[in-house]
Structures are given as structure tokens and as C-alpha cells.
Amino acid sequence: MQDKEFDSQIGVKSTAQRFADHPQLWMSAFASVMTCGLASTGWICNQPWPYYLGVGLFAAHLGHQVTLHT
Numbered sequence: 001m002q003d004k005e006f007d008s009q010i011g012v013k014s015t016a017q018r019f020a021d022h023p024q025l026w027m028s029a030f031a032s033v034m035t036c037g038l039a040s041t042g043w044i045c046n047q048p049w050p051y052y053l054g055v056g057l058f059a060a061h062l063g064h065q066v067t068l069h070t
Contacts, residue, residue: 024066024067028063031059031063035059038055039052039055
């Protein structure tokens with residue numbers, strides 16, 4: 001997302017340009033899918049509770065980034 005202006009200057013067709021209309025929606029969706037994937041993988045691999053704490057902290061960090069930087 002940070003290079004979308006540069007991408008348009010040099011003529012590169014990037015996902016940042018494609019998702020420019022609703023960047024917060026797309027970033028939230030991608031972060032949610034990744035967080036669910038991490039939690040599901042932990043469940044399948046019988047991870048202990050610290051793993052899920054880490055996933056939760058990571059999800060909170062992603063949510064913070066999405067709200068501040070889009």
C-alpha cells in the first residue's frame with residue numbers, strides 16, 4: 001500500500017492500486033483469513049495456550065496497523 005503512488009508513476013499494475021478504493025476492508029479481510037489460518041493450524045497441531053496468546057497478540061497488532069495505516 002505504501003508504494004501505490006510510485007506504482008502508478010512507473011506504470012506497474014499492483015494490488016495496492018487494485019484495492020485502492022477500499023484498502024481497510026481488504027487489509028482487514030486478509031488479516032482475518034490469516035489469523036483464522038494460524039488458529040486452525042494451531043488447533044490441528046494441538047498447540048498449547050501460549051500459541052493462541054501469540055496469535056491473539058499478533059491479530060491485535062494487525063488490527064492496530066490496519067486502522068492506523070490505511
